Amino acid sequence: MDPTENTMNIRAPRTDLNQGSQQTNQVSGDARVKNTSDKTTATSSDTVTFTTTASEMLKLQESLANIPDIDNSRVDTIKASIAEGTYQINPEKIVDSLLSIEKDLT
Numbered sequence: 001m002d003p004t005e006n007t008m009n010i011r012a013p014r015t016d017l018n019q020g021s022q023q024t025n026q027v028s029g030d031a032r033v034k035n036t037s038d039k040t041t042a043t044s045s046d047t048v049t050f051t052t053t054a055s056e057m058l059k060l061q062e063s064l065a066n067i068p069d070i071d072n073s074r075v076d077t078i079k080a081s082i083a084e085g086t087y088q089i090n091p092e093k094i095v096d097s098l099l100s101i102e103k104d105l106t
Contacts, residue, residue, distance in 0.1 A: 050058075081087035 078087065
């Protein structure tokens with residue numbers, strides 16, 4: 001058997017491409033030089049950048065965390081309707097909703 005040589009060509013990343021098409025919000029700055037009286041001191045800090053979309057997603061996640069998973073008043077209303085025998089099922093509405101969901105998924 002002849003050993004087969006597998007080669008892979010890896011190209012360096014292109015610096016001329018835009019690394020993000022969304023606006024960004026700068027959280028903290030790069031290395032800075034402060035002038036205080038006669039002294040010059042250099043300080044540096046890490047930089048964290050969030051896109052606008054990421055910031056909005058964080059706010060949305062916080063908002064959703066405060067919403068209860070189950071609407072207990074709605075559940076109680078449906079339970080009472082079932083117990084009284086007044087709960088009506090509309091099969092056409094169910095089918096329309098299922099078809100709408102299926103359409104959205106395709």
